[in-house]
Amino acid sequence: MQNPDRTTVREGAFGNATGLVCRACGAQQELGPHYACLECFGPLEVAYDFGTVTREQIEAGPKSIWRYQPLLPVPTDIAAFPNTDPGFTRLVKADNLARELGLKTLWVKDDSGNPTHSFKDRVVAVALSAARELGMTVLACPSTGNLANAVAAAAARAGIKSVVFIPENLERPKILTTAVYGGTLVAVRGNYDDVNKLASEIAGEEEGWAFVNVNVRPYYAEGSKTLAYETAEQLGWRLPEQVVIPVASGSQLTKVDKGFTELGRLGLVEPTPYKIFGAQATGCSPVAQAFREGHDVVRPVKPDTIAKSLAIGNPADGPYVLDTCRRTGGAVEDVSDDEVRDGIQLLARTEGIFAETAGGVTIATLKKLLASGQLDPDAETVVFNTGDGLKTLDAIADRVGPAATIDPTYTAFTAADLV
Amino acid sequence: MQNPDRTTVREGAFGNATGLVCRACGAQQELGPHYACLECFGPLEVAYDFGTVTREQIEAGPKSIWRYQPLLPVPTDIAAFPNTDPGFTRLVKADNLARELGLKTLWVKDDSGNPTHSFKDRVVAVALSAARELGMTVLACPSTGNLANAVAAAAARAGIKSVVFIPENLERPKILTTAVYGGTLVAVRGNYDDVNKLASEIAGEEEGWAFVNVNVRPYYAEGSKTLAYETAEQLGWRLPEQVVIPVASGSQLTKVDKGFTELGRLGLVEPTPYKIFGAQATGCSPVAQAFREGHDVVRPVKPDTIAKSLAIGNPADGPYVLDTCRRTGGAVEDVSDDEVRDGIQLLARTEGIFAETAGGVTIATLKKLLASGQLDPDAETVVFNTGDGLKTLDAIADRVGPAATIDPTYTAFTAADLV
Incomplete structure (x- = not known):
């Protein structure tokens, strides 16, 4: 070596x-x-x-995370080296979901469009x-x-x-x-x-x-900052007022905060206030527990949840997540596996986005935070879908399927009265 | 209704x-x-x-197929209606694969990045x-x-x-x-x-x-023209010299030809000559058969191939595919299911792109056309990966897996001599 x-x-x-x-x-x-x-x-x-x-410098760059090269620990010629060129994924205006949840303005940053379909x-x-x-x-x-x-x-x-x-x-x-x-x-x-x-x-x-x-x-870990950069740029160089982010190690959440802060300091956006919310599955929710109990440290747990990609029982960045959410006026909340499944179906049904279980956690947490009044329904909100439902099909396997099975005739079709 | x-x-x-x-x-x-x-x-x-x-008009548009609104049968305010905003997927310079196949310049247009991961x-x-x-x-x-x-x-x-x-x-x-x-x-x-x-x-x-x-x-069917538009724009407003396209109904192949032709007529690119090649799986290769036999019509077949998304035994656009490939100096070729599996693995191993079986057909056909001298190894070539390997996992299930199973110790790791 x-x-x-x-x-x-x-x-x-x-x-x-x-x-x-x-x-x-x-x-x-x-x-x-x-x-x-x-x-x-x-x-x-x-x-x-x-x-x-400058914004112009960034906007002239490639349609991938490398447009933010000046803000990352990578060389100026990074785009010349073969890599998967991830990033610059869709920021989807989720009006159907917003309407259903009673939110004024909601966006989904959909990272399932990345080369291997996760952040x-x-x-x-x-x-x-x-x-x-x-x-x-x-x-x-x-x-x-x-x-x-x-x-x-x-x-x-x-x-x-x-x-x-x-x-x-x-x-x-x-x-x-x-x-x-x-x-x-x-x-x-x-x-x-x-x-x-x-x-x-x-x-x-x-x-x-x-x-x-x-x-x-x-x-x-710095790569996660690009989620913040892209969100701000795609909003027209503006920070959202609230973001909901899944928490595994907690690194992503803290780096999104770092990214927003950097953009404000550099004058690339107005440094307007934002609240950061963390989302966990109840079966692995050490950070949410610590948040609720007012602790600064996180007590490790043994994970037991369908949200495998969030199942880190001893999250390295747990304390930093607590600090970030408290400092910005956010919160950390957790949801049951059934709520996770509901969340996956809700996002798919309303916006045509099929999220993996981690995305289900985020959507379900969004809903819970709204119901409890922790999220402001009138504040512009962004949620992160960090992975793809194709990778966690088991989560919905018992829940969805054909409405009917019919013979291949028009008579059978009309008799079934399907629409 | x-x-x-x-x-x-x-x-x-x-x-x-x-x-x-x-x-x-x-x-x-x-x-x-x-x-x-x-x-x-x-x-x-x-x-x-x-x-x-104009190019400027297109380049100022959204990062989706709607940037080509003036070339599609859709209204000018199309981007305002909720839809999945597909397109503007990666055009990947495939130097590793090119080297392995003995090609000078090869690109992969990777449509697995679309919202539901296919064209x-x-x-x-x-x-x-x-x-x-x-x-x-x-x-x-x-x-x-x-x-x-x-x-x-x-x-x-x-x-x-x-x-x-x-x-x-x-x-x-x-x-x-x-x-x-x-x-x-x-x-x-x-x-x-x-x-x-x-x-x-x-x-x-x-x-x-x-x-x-x-x-x-x-x-x-007009939506497929956007594959041609994007390819040309991403090449820097230039047409490639050769393209290899999978053939199911054949619609996509003929629309890519239509797209290239339109760009040339509108002065958006130099109308340089290009050859279009069609790719089929041998188990459903009515167009390749007709091409070989010099026929103008396509005799329907009963499909039997792992490339299910190409398994149309009576392709509606078959005759138009024959005409397009002959007119441009291309060809239609077919490959066995084992070659399809090889093609999937070859693209994944060399470029980190995991294609569905249709993509395996295209890569395997690219290889076969090169070996037979029908493709010019010195001409700039684009192949289309139209879908995602996550949807056709069965194709490779018996072929790949762990190199070894070891005990969780450094000693076991070094003894296995894996790298």
Whole structure:
């Protein structure tokens, strides 16, 4: 394995990024394959010196996340490297759903249009760039679904090796949608926690390996900011008043907040106030629990929910989610698996968008927050659909089907009185 | 049911379209819910008086097929009506695949990024507009897959009724991905031919019903032209030299030709020569057979292939495909189901794009045409991936999987010697 050496990193490898900073103690570190603070072992995030960034500059860029290159830890020539070019997905004005829920203005940011149909393509694309610039030669991850798809596809397109670790008992469709890209898929005897632990161990031993969500995580996580940038740009360079975001590790929610804040500071939007709401499934709702109980820390839980892509019992960014939601005047709420199924059907029926279970969590939470008065029905609201219903068909399998089965004749059709 | 009356159609309901013209005898008809020539029963297509259309006008439009509104039979305010806003999907430079096949320049137009992950969203969106402008109140279709998804989703979003007819024995995932949108799904005791026949019968009896691929087919089919427009625009307003397109009814292939021709006539691109190649699965290859045998007509076959979305044994546009491919110097070729599976894996492994079986047909045909010398390896080539591998997982189920199953320890990992 190649040992990544900071001295070989080329000028501008990370764009306007200037270093890594500890989110816990504020200590600084050089850009490199680091993810824990040398002082306090806290999580690192990317710091920047943006200079001037204009709307015109962004609007002239490619129709992908790379239009925001000046705001990401990637080089100015990023679009020249083969990657899946994710992003710039639809922002759908959801008038039917708004009407049904009694909301004035609602938008759905629909990330199921990404290359492997989840928001993970965004974060993996940024992690891939960091891995390449750091001279790393293998793109890897532990995963049970969307991330596995995104890593395997991105590595195939980039022409580098991928190694994806999954629990042995993973559902066959999820295995197929990763294995088809031809990387190395490794089944591990154990549950997701075992797989995760093994991944961290390998990351520590094999220095040429970029585990996207482990040792290049600070770069990876920045990819989620593009959800905020795109939402604001697609609204006509404006911030929404309320957003509802699913919470797994919590990284996405905190990065959307970071993205909105950056846009305001750079003068790309008016820095108008916004409230951020987190959505969890009751079967894995440690952050919602902590929010309700007024705690600053999150007590780990053992997940038991159909929303597998949100089933992280010990969310790394949990405390930051609590801080963000409290600071902006939002909340964290959770919904039952039946409400999740209702949420999937509600969005599909009203807007023609078929979300995975995580999207069902978000829609159901939106509904619950409105009913409880925590969301203002008159404030412009954006919800994030981060994945695709095609990947979680089981959730609705017992709920929908043909209205009738008829003989192939017009008489049989009219007799059935279907419309 | 409401009887659509031409006198109530508003001014500009069909944009620059001026009438319907018979593709067989050239007879003209007024715009309306017509699909067969009154003179000879031949198929109708839309005729236009485009006037002046500029690149700037198109580039200023929305990032969907509606940027080409002046070239489609839709009103100028089309973007204001709720629909799934399909199109403007990725054109991916496929250097890895090109290298592997010995091609100089290859692009993949990847329509799996559409709202319901196939090109059918394009044609359904145009059919929906026609149905609405004609005062029709039900969006319907007979289908076994992609079209069913697209119709159900588009109708949900538009807030109108949908009725989708499927064969009773359709695979459960395809039922779920249609039924979730909440329209009326009708299972029919019989095969796809029985369903199709019933649909035509209902279309003849129920005048307020828009069967997208039956009685509003002339409008529906025009949606496929946007594949040509987007390809040319994304190439920097240039036509490719060779394109490979899957053939089911054959409509898409002929409309891509129509689209390229229109762009040239309007001065939006240089009218440089191009060759169009058709791709079929051997188990349903009536057009490829006719091409090889030098016939002008297509003899129907009974389909038997894993490429279900191309399994039309009696393709309506078969003769026009033969004419288009011969006229442009192209060809129609077919590939075995095993080659289709190889094609899916080849595209996934080299470019990170997971295509449905129809895409596998196209990639495998590309390879075969190169090997036989029918395609020029030095000419710029575009292939169309029209659907998503997530919908046809069975095709690869026996071919891909984990490289190994290991215990969750670093020792077990290194012992497995995986990378």
